[in-house]
Amino acid sequence: MTSSQDSAGRWSDLDRPPLNASALRNALVLPGGLWTSLDVVETTGSTNSDLAARVGELPExxxxVAEEQTSGRGRLDRTWTAPARSGLFVSVLLKPAAPVHRWGWLPLLTGVAAATGLAKAAGVDLSLKWPNDLLVNVAGEERKTGGILAERAGGDGVVVGLGLNVTLRADELPVPAAGSLLLADAVSTDRDTLLRAVLRSLEQWYGDWVRADGDPAAxxxxxxxxxSCATLGRRVRADLPGERMLxxxxxxxxxxxxxxVETEGGGTEAVAAGDIVHLRAA
Known part of the structure; x- marks a missing residue:
């Protein structure tokens, strides 16, 4: 893990300036607030893994935040890589005072918080693909621009990671189905502004959820x-554990x-984990 302060050539891409760690701390780490520390590193394997390794010594x-992740992970152990300073790669440590059986809502909550915050700060409409993808519209096509990974850490902790493509250009996309805020014509791609918006929104949604004892309806x-869920109302294929398909x-x-999911015979099945494919447009 390398500190952003130690990096040589950190202005190598003038379109992608480094995050301002001190300004972010001043804006977000406030007395009585949720965020208790904020560190920016130049490069690391995985921000989720780094936080999880320190769960015993860190408060909620x-x-x-990393300017670059070399071993970023998504669901199902998929890799997440992008050029340095082209996105937001951030993990937060939460220790929810809510029933454990409701902790499964945390990645969905993070998706709502990110979409809400980015709609205001970036001027882009984002939708959510169940359970943890952020989608944008690029030239009339639905593209994935972000993903969320929540992992249990220690007995009382959950590390929630968010990877978001901000300024990825078309020739830098890892796969054709990927997108970025830049390609979705965002009014702002200033990562300091976007990160502040996401973390403030997450603090609000998480606070409301904890105060409601984790009740998603209340x-x-x-x-x-x-x-916000683009999956609802769509025909989908769910690739389930055990090589089962629905x-x-x-x-x-x-x-x-x-x-x-409502099946052909008229019955329904609740999918708790699986890979979802959208089969037709809404």
Missing amino acids: GAVL SGLLDAYTK EGEAVAVDGDGRLV
């Missing part, structure tokens, strides 16, 4: 997620955060 609200989270229409997200 620790934030770790906190307004279920309604907000349903309205096809049908995604009709709801239930109180446990599971995707409810």
